[in-house]
Amino acid sequence: MARLTVAxxxxxxxxxxxxxxxxxxGVLSAIDRSKYDVLxxxxxxxxxxxxxxxxxxxxxxxxAAMPVVQDNGTRVHFPESAASREFTVTDAAGATRSLGDxxxxxxxxxxxxxxxxxxxxxxxxLALPYVGDGVLASALGMDKHFAKIAFQAAGIPVAPGITVxxxxxxxxxxxxxxxxxxxxxxxxxxxxxxxxxxxxxRVTAAGELAAALGVALAEDSKALVxxxxxxxxxxxxxxxxxxxGAPRVSLAGEIVITGRDFYDFDAKYMDAPGIDLxxxxxxxxxxxxxxxxxxxxxxxxxxxxxxxxxxxxxxxDGFVINELNTMPGFTPISMFPKCWEASGMSYTELIDELIxxxxxxxx
Numbered sequence: 001m002a003r004l005t006v007a008x009x010x011x012x013x014x015x016x017x018x019x020x021x022x023x024x025x026g027v028l029s030a031i032d033r034s035k036y037d038v039l040x041x042x043x044x045x046x047x048x049x050x051x052x053x054x055x056x057x058x059x060x061x062x063x064a065a066m067p068v069v070q071d072n073g074t075r076v077h078f079p080e081s082a083a084s085r086e087f088t089v090t091d092a093a094g095a096t097r098s099l100g101d102x103x104x105x106x107x108x109x110x111x112x113x114x115x116x117x118x119x120x121x122x123x124x125x126l127a128l129p130y131v132g133d134g135v136l137a138s139a140l141g142m143d144k145h146f147a148k149i150a151f152q153a154a155g156i157p158v159a160p161g162i163t164v165x166x167x168x169x170x171x172x173x174x175x176x177x178x179x180x181x182x183x184x185x186x187x188x189x190x191x192x193x194x195x196x197x198x199x200x201x202r203v204t205a206a207g208e209l210a211a212a213l214g215v216a217l218a219e220d221s222k223a224l225v226x227x228x229x230x231x232x233x234x235x236x237x238x239x240x241x242x243x244x245g246a247p248r249v250s251l252a253g254e255i256v257i258t259g260r261d262f263y264d265f266d267a268k269y270m271d272a273p274g275i276d277l278x279x280x281x282x283x284x285x286x287x288x289x290x291x292x293x294x295x296x297x298x299x300x301x302x303x304x305x306x307x308x309x310x311x312x313x314x315x316x317d318g319f320v321i322n323e324l325n326t327m328p329g330f331t332p333i334s335m336f337p338k339c340w341e342a343s344g345m346s347y348t349e350l351i352d353e354l355i356x357x358x359x360x361x362x363x
Contacts, residue, residue: 004103006036006355007087009119010059011043011069014111015198015219018066023108023330025059025067030332030348036355039087039099041076042069047113049076051089051099061331082127104358105130108330111194115327116142131358132306133326140302141326144224145192147302154301156294157320159313161226163192166217177209186228189213191220202228229322231315233257234281234291237328237339238299238308240357247299249292249310250339253279279338291319298324305361307354309336 010024011017024040031038042052051074052058059067073092076099079085087099105128107119117139123130133141140147145163152158160183164176180187189212191199199219201212216223237250256276283291295310298321309328312319328336332347340350 003033003035003037004355004359005039005100006031007039007041007102007105009041009043009105009107009109009114011045012109012111013043013045013047013113014109014115015194016110017045018068019329019331020108020110020114021059021067021069022061023110023334025056025061026331026347027106027108027351028054028059029056031351032348035352039102043109043114044069044071049078050074051076061333078122079126079128082125085128102128104128104355106355106358107132108327110327110329111198112142116193129359129361131354133308134303134305134361137303137305138326141304141308141324142193144190144323145222147324148224150301151298151321151324154297156298156301157318159226159229159320159322161187161224163222163224164213164217165222169213169217169223173210176213177206180209180225181206183225183227187225188228189216189223189225191216192222192224194219229313229315229320231313231320232281233311233322234283234314234319235309235311235335235339236291236295237336237343238295238304238310239340239353240299240305240307240361242357242360247296247304249295250343251280252283252288252291253277253335253339253342254281255335277333277335277338279335280342287314287319294319294321302326306357307336309339 008024010020012020038054040052040054042050048071050072075090077088085101087102088096089099090096105123107114107130109115109119115138117135120135120138140150148158162179169176186202186204189201189203199216201215203209203212213223233255234252236252239248241247256278291312298310299308309325311322313322330336337347337350
């Protein structure tokens with residue numbers, strides 16, 4: 001059987017550029033080469049589409065030297081119209097050649113300008129099959145404010161909170177501070193549209209609020225302020241069903257925090273101590289069924305059509321959704337692949353399943 005060509009998009013303009021590159025390293029090292037040829041397209045921090053070496057070692061997760069897309073002078077060009085799937089590249093000397101037809105695009109981009117529906121819109125315009133969620137689901141999943149509205153409409157419990165825009169904070173900080181104080185302390189302040197815990201601060205008193213909002217609003221024009229939930233942090237992976245079937249949900253994993261305020265960027269990717277990822281975690285049969293049902297409902301609430309990681313708090317009153325990530329951390333050590341591995345699907349098999357979903361998805 002002829003191999004399919006997969007265009008792997010990674011890097012990008014967001015603050016999660018290095019995490020996307022590390023994900024690319026994981027995918028390049030594990031994708032089934034008997035089934036797929038890979039076209040590694042790295043997007044530089046300033047948005048240049050470059051042809052990168054098909055070499056996983058260049059992009060593996062390394063806390064001491066995080067991987068980035070280097071501008072090597074090449075420029076990858078997408079098809080000229082929806083009638084073609086041919087990609088081309090211009091090299092540093094100015095010569096242009098064909099890269100052949102691409103069967104499916106795998107955009108492993110995290111954060112704005114990639115995970116938020118922007119790249120998905122480009123691929124839709126060109127009628128290119130792609131892995132992951134569509135434009136609307138990607139945009140909703142990225143925007144925590146509107147995602148919460150969708151979850152509430154679906155009857156899924158959410159944390160109490162408010163949204164603060166940069167304009168509101170600049171024009172009436174006192175009124176914002178009063179609204180936040182009404183939530184009680186501590187609270188978490190986070191950019192509405194960012195991931196990997198970038199820009200997130202735990203605030204324990206009113207005097208810390210201004211600095212926390214400054215950090216969050218440096219990443220986005222609006223911030224979410226939410227009451228801190230007391231409970232276990234439980235996550236599970238979601239995959240769209242095959243042939244129009246119901247979403248599939250993995251076993252649950254747990255983030256066990258022993259020496260940090262929360263599961264921050266350093267703990268996720270920089271090998272900082274104080275965090276353990278346990279998968280599968282211990283839940284009662286009822287609790288597991290409940291979180292799997294809530295995860296599937298959250299996925300459908302945003303119109304999911306690819307994959308997601310559903311994050312919950314298990315409180316004394318039951319599960320409360322934290323967020324739904326439509327392109328979750330996907331390095332070999334990330335929770336999403338760990339949950340599916342515990343459910344019987346290896347990392348290589350998971351990559352294959354996502355590609356197959358991308359090929360058959362009707363958005």
